[in-house]
Amino acid sequence: MKRQTLIALGVAIILGVLAVFLANTYLTGREKQLAASPEGMVRVAVAAMPLDYGVDITPDKVKFVNYPATSLPPGVYKSLPELLPMGKRRVALRPIQVNQPLLAADLSGEGQNASIAALLPDGMRAATVRINDISGVAGFVKPNDTVDVLITRNAIGPDGTDRGEQVTDVLLQNIRVIAMGQDAVGADGKPSSTRNATLELTPLDAQKVALGQRLGQLSFVLRKPGEEQNIPQVETVSLDDLRYSYYGSLPPGSRPSAANPVPGSSMLPPPPERRAQVARLTRPRSPVVRSAAPMAKATSTISVTRGTETKDYEVGGYVR
Incomplete structure (x- = not known):
């Protein structure tokens, strides 16, 4: 085989290998890119575990997931350096659930602690x-x-x-x-x-x-x-409401009854017989003056006989 033919064949082989390598590199990178961030998706930081108030945010408590770019809430973090710049700490200002995006409003500032004012x-x-x-x-x-x-x-x-x-x-x-x-x-x-x-x-x-x-x-x-x-x-509740089971500030003519109950209440004024019973029990009583018992006449008698005439006489007077 001629020398020129061998050279051409070698060059073709080298170019073929190079083309395969470049194509494989491109496709591999494209696959990684698609896997990392599908079309219309953005990688954002979310909680990898439940985070309570005051808990430090560390890399092991964070993971990144794909999130629709058109539905991103304000204040998301798209990278770990953005979340924890130069290793400065952040803490949770309110409870955060698993897979909930980490938002700036839910975390303290760089290097700051949790405080009530931040809530x-x-x-x-x-x-x-x-x-x-x-x-x-x-x-x-x-x-x-x-x-x-x-x-x-x-x-x-x-x-x-x-x-x-x-x-x-x-x-x-x-x-x-x-x-x-x-x-x-x-x-x-x-x-x-x-x-x-x-x-x-x-x-x-x-x-x-x-x-x-x-x-x-x-x-x-x-x-x-x-x-x-x-x-x-x-309504203002007073002692009258505890006594009579209706609101004292209702306007005249709107006292609750069976036909006009208090809205949202099952308490009604007492029925007439109950009101009469309460009135009898609470009516002031006049002092009772007891009259003296009538005097009873004595029933003892004696008989006196004078000659042929006999008369009966009561003795002992009156007794009580």
């Missing part, structure tokens, strides 16, 4: 309320629960004087609890006794709470999770 939305404030086992629903209120706040205070008359009786009002509705005592996690689900609770409030509501604590006793009423609807018009 507050824009325009909101944190205020602490004194409670006890009873007013705090026996310790069953947990962080992130919502409550209604009641105030029990002394009633004030039209002239501004103390009426000498207590009433209860609904002060605030649908208020989020940030922390109970110094616990902002509440992950164990067990009731815990504490002397104070921190609430998420508007500036005006924070003023109401501060004044309410000076005027009376604040109590919590635990709400069902997800129940957002508030009572548009609340």
Whole structure:
């Protein structure tokens, strides 16, 4: 075989091997690219395990998954250096579930610790309320629960004087609890006794709470999770409501009856026979003056005979 033919054959073989190598390299890289980020998908950081409030974010607690580019929530992290720049720590500001994207709003700043202030939305404030086992629903209120706040205070008359009786009002509705005592996690689900609770409030509501604590006793009423609807018009409950089972602030002519019950209440005024019985039992009684027993005449007699005439005489006078 001629030398030129051998050279041409060798060059062809080398070019063929090079083409196969380049094609294989391109296809392998393309497959990795498609596997890493399919068309229209973006790699984002998510939680690899449940993260509680205050937990450090470390590489072993994070994984990256594909996420639709058109549905990315704001504040996602697309790489580990972006999440933990130069090894600076971040901590979770609220509980994060497995496979939940890690968002800037859920994590502290670079190198910062967790704080209650970081949990507050824009325009909101944190205020602490004194409670006890009873007013705090026996310790069953947990962080992130919502409550209604009641105030029990002394009633004030039209002239501004103390009426000498207590009433209860609904002060605030649908208020989020940030922390109970110094616990902002509440992950164990067990009731815990504490002397104070921190609430998420508007500036005006924070003023109401501060004044309410000076005027009376604040109590919590635990709400069902997800129940957002508030009572548009609340009533002041007084001692009369405990006696007669209707709201004292209802306008005249709208007292509840069988035909006109209190909305949302099964309590009705007592029936007529019950009212009559109560009236008899509570009617003031006049003192009873007992008259002296009538005097009875004595029944003893004696007979006196004078000659042939006999007369009977009563003796002993009157006896009682």
